[in-house]
Amino acid sequence: MPRYHFISGLPRSGSTLLAAILRQNPRFHAGMTSPLxxxxxxxxxxxxxxxxxxxxxxxxxxxxxxxxxxxxxxxxYPDDSVIFDTNRQWCSKLPALLDLFPNAKVIACVRNVAWVMDSIERLYRANPYENTRLFGNMQRSTVYNRLEGLAQHDQLVGFAWSALREAFYGEQGSSVLVLDYDLLAQAPQKVLPLIYQFIGEPLFEHDFENVEYDAPEFDLQLGVEGLHRVRPKVEFQSRRTIIPPDLFEKYSQLSFWSDSSGSQAYVVTAKPPEQGVSMPELKL
Structure with a gap:
């Protein structure tokens, strides 16, 4: 019987990148969000x-x-497979998941929420002739409408954030590893051994110069070209934000996982960047 683990957390925070890296291991199966x-x-x-x-x-x-x-x-899949099923809902289902699969672990991908919003806004602006389904029926006339809608507790970012917070402070927190996207992009060779240690698997030598993943058909039906496209080389790219400073400051305050007091979760994170510029300092 395959072993099951789960990838969850915030959108635009490296879950597809992580899956693309893990799937280089021939025993591992990982991918974008599944229907499970x-x-x-x-x-x-x-x-x-x-x-x-x-x-x-x-x-x-x-x-x-x-x-x-x-x-x-x-x-x-063969009985010796290690399967990582990806879905942002899993953080809200830990009591059931860990009862069904007692040895399962959850890797929760995170990122400064302001940069999550920035990333989604970039995708929106890069597809100006599509009425993307990422926003559902929300008002989307300005960046303020779009980000406020995304932050609602039943919407793309707000739901994932709430579910992650539930898992982070819940009684199953010791089965959760919180992984910061910036750190994964900047130092994958240091992060992957920690993940292997967390899930109890022998280390595999990954190639961070040749990572492959894309799902163009799925992205097009959402009206967001490039949503799941992973660049071949894992590297950190700094940039300036495109969202207004007041919005960047507002959503930067939501990264609760930087303080792990009161939580049993394991945290691999980077120090927060200066406002408007994503330049993390390693903190392993």
């Missing part, structure tokens, strides 16, 4: 209170069905 999070929620809803079937499906049956989703979805 949605299937998990849909199946659970049909078996729970409020559904006509809730009263006739017991807890053990529910566990078997949810476990079976993973077994069926990854049926073609």
């Amino acid at each position: 999070g949605s299937l998990f929620n849909a199946a659970l809803a049909q078996m729970s209170a409020g559904s006509e079937f809730g009263a006739v499906v017991g807890v053990e049956q529910r566990k078997a069905v949810l476990h079976g989703l993973f077994a069926s979805f990854y049926e073609s």
